[in-house]
Amino acid sequence: xxxxxxxxxxxxxxxxxxxxxxxxxxxxxxxxxxxxxxxxxxxxxxxxxxxxxxxxxxxxxxxxxxxxxxxxxxxxxxxxxxxxxxxxxxxxxxxxxxxxxxxxxxxxxxxxxxxxxxxxxxxxxxxxxxxxxxxxxxxxxxxxxxxxxxxxxxxxxxxxxxxxxxxxxxxxxxxxxxxxxxxxxxxxxxxxxxxxxxxxxxxxxxxxxxxxxxxxxxxxxxxxxxxxxxxxxxxxxxxxxxxxxxxxxxxxxxxxxxxxxxxxxxxxxxxxxxxxxxxxxxxxxxxxxxxxxxxxxxxxxxxxxxxxxxxxxxxxxxxxxxxxxxxxxxxxxxxxxxxxxxxxxxxxxxxxxxxxxxxxxxxxxxxxxxxxxxxxxxxxxxxxxxxxxxxxxxxxxxxxxxxxxxxxxxxxxxxxxxxxxxxxxxxxxxxxxxxxxxxxxxxxxxxxxxxxxxxxxxxxxxxxxxxxxxxxxxxxxxxxxxxxxxxxxxxxxxxxxxxxxxxxxxxxxxxxxxxxxxxxxxxxxxxxxxxxxxxxxxxxxxxxxxxxxxxxx
Ligand SMILES: O=C1O[C@H]([C@@H](O)CO)C(O)=C1O
Numbered sequence: 001x002x003x004x005x006x007x008x009x010x011x012x013x014x015x016x017x018x019x020x021x022x023x024x025x026x027x028x029x030x031x032x033x034x035x036x037x038x039x040x041x042x043x044x045x046x047x048x049x050x051x052x053x054x055x056x057x058x059x060x061x062x063x064x065x066x067x068x069x070x071x072x073x074x075x076x077x078x079x080x081x082x083x084x085x086x087x088x089x090x091x092x093x094x095x096x097x098x099x100x101x102x103x104x105x106x107x108x109x110x111x112x113x114x115x116x117x118x119x120x121x122x123x124x125x126x127x128x129x130x131x132x133x134x135x136x137x138x139x140x141x142x143x144x145x146x147x148x149x150x151x152x153x154x155x156x157x158x159x160x161x162x163x164x165x166x167x168x169x170x171x172x173x174x175x176x177x178x179x180x181x182x183x184x185x186x187x188x189x190x191x192x193x194x195x196x197x198x199x200x201x202x203x204x205x206x207x208x209x210x211x212x213x214x215x216x217x218x219x220x221x222x223x224x225x226x227x228x229x230x231x232x233x234x235x236x237x238x239x240x241x242x243x244x245x246x247x248x249x250x251x252x253x254x255x256x257x258x259x260x261x262x263x264x265x266x267x268x269x270x271x272x273x274x275x276x277x278x279x280x281x282x283x284x285x286x287x288x289x290x291x292x293x294x295x296x297x298x299x300x301x302x303x304x305x306x307x308x309x310x311x312x313x314x315x316x317x318x319x320x321x322x323x324x325x326x327x328x329x330x331x332x333x334x335x336x337x338x339x340x341x342x343x344x345x346x347x348x349x350x351x352x353x354x355x356x357x358x359x360x361x362x363x364x365x366x367x368x369x370x371x372x373x374x375x376x377x378x379x380x381x382x383x384x385x386x387x388x389x390x391x392x393x394x395x396x397x398x399x400x401x402x403x404x405x406x407x408x409x410x411x412x413x414x415x416x417x418x419x420x421x422x423x424x425x426x427x428x429x430x431x432x433x434x435x436x437x438x439x440x441x442x443x444x445x446x447x448x449x450x451x452x453x454x455x456x457x458x459x460x461x462x463x464x465x466x467x468x469x470x471x472x473x474x475x476x477x478x479x480x481x482x483x484x485x486x487x488x489x490x491x492x493x494x495x496x497x498x499x500x501x502x503x504x505x506x507x508x509x510x511x512x513x514x515x516x517x518x519x520x521x522x523x524x525x526x527x528x529x530x531x532x533x534x535x536x537x538x539x540x541x542x543x544x545x546x547x548x549x550x551x552x553x
Pocket of ligand 1: 163437
């Protein structure tokens with residue numbers, strides 16, 4: 001195995017992700033940031049220099065479990081202090097499992113600002129994937145607003161609350177079209193046909209293929225808000241990987257992908273080779289106000305500039321949740337994958353609600369809206385700094401008489417930053433319980449992402465979770481994942497083993513929702529954590545502690 005070194009500088013820069021100029025957060029002058037390619041077992045070293053001038057930065061390596069390096073997880077206030085302007089922080093971690101991953105900012109709303117890129121881990125030398133393909137492509141999906149992330153943050157934190165609304169554009173590998181449409185010639189869109197020379201920042205990245213071959217498409221979503229549906233005109237997709245874990249191959253016409261998820265699909269280029277085909281991305285789960293994102297699958301037997309003569313694929317209706325549920329239920333572990341323990345040691349039920357606190361609009365978990373403390377938990381717990389965060393354990397459940405099908409009768413919740421302390425190596429079940437939001441009859445999709453672990457998705461259900469529902473858990477072939485969705489008015493059951501010493505965020509991957517408090521913090525085996533670089537803890541109470549240690553020597 002190799003050590004792969006990277007020197008990165010994060011900066012704000014002018015860019016035109018959707019043909020309209022705005023400000024993005026880029027890395028080494030690129031948007032999205034550079035793709036990291038590595039082999040399972042490699043060590044990645046990223047020397048990250050903050051060139052933002054007026055704000056800190058961190059980068060989270062989404063899906064990488066960080067065994068032995070919890071300080072490199074890149075979550076501000078949890079695993080480290082934000083890196084100050086002008087400073088360089090060195091992330092060093094092992095990528096132990098082949099798969100499709102990505103990385104992104106995890107401080108404030110920097111992911112919404114465009115701080116993200118792909119991370120692809122190939123199987124180790126002498127290893128083989130359990131499927132064959134001739135070539136591969138990487139599609140990193142995101143959503144884009146014309147209002148900058150700073151203003152979005154102010155809007156969400158204002159009284160009265162101002163919602164950010166739907167994205168202006170969907171981006172594929174950081175490229176979308178706001179003021180023109182690739183499909184203008186076949187749709188009655190009001191936008192003109194796009195005219196590209198090919199070198200524009202917003203010109204679509206075309207996928208060039210040969211006929212009669214099999215291609216692997218690695219698809220990840222780092223959207224701030226949108227749930228997406230991806231289709232390829234005339235081509236079926238066979239799903240083979242989810243979040244860095246192999247799944248039972250399953251053929252689908254369209255792929256639902258929520259923020260924080262990644263998939264690999266295989267396509268066979270068995271269609272008319274004198275034509276090109278649409279690749280389309282659409283919004284699902286919220287009433288779409290954003291045009292489809294488009295690019296082209298080009299059979300190299302024909303000109304890449306030849307646009308498909310049919311209309312782009314139409315996605316399932318945004319609120320056809322039966323379609324979404326049947327899709328999610330098709331995802332099962334590949335035979336031979338690790339199975340979950342058959343019993344659990346602790347069950348934590350997490351009720352997701354939309355609330356108000358002093359007139360501000362928030363999200364809360366068991367009636368606590370997460371506000372991150374100034375001292376990173378990893379250092380605070382390791383060094384037993386009891387003033388650093390709420391020492392009271394957050395609730396494991398919610399009141400029995402709470403009606404998840406109705407808006408809260410009392411909309412008030414409170415701020416908190418307590419930690420669920422997990423016994424090292426125990427099995428934890430989490431039941432994510434959705435509920436009605438503030439408006440009557442409204443319940444939204446929330447994709448929950450766990451840091452530091454994969455979990456088994458034991459099942460999804462409707463309404464309020466009841467003890468008898470546990471009888472229907474899939475313990476035979478549940479998929480291992482790091483992100484799972486809760487459907488409106490439903491619940492999702494997860495199981496994981498708390499075997500990774502560190503402090504780990506577990507949160508809704510919708511950026512504004514996390515910012516509004518929709519997350520919790522888990523910690524396990526922190527006394528076993530070694531070699532935390534001082535630089536990771538040089539803020540808050542751990543910063544003071546380091547200073548006084550220094551002056552005593
Ligand atoms: O957090 C959210 O706020 C709005 C809406 O509930 C209130 O404007 C919305 O759609 C969200 O997902």
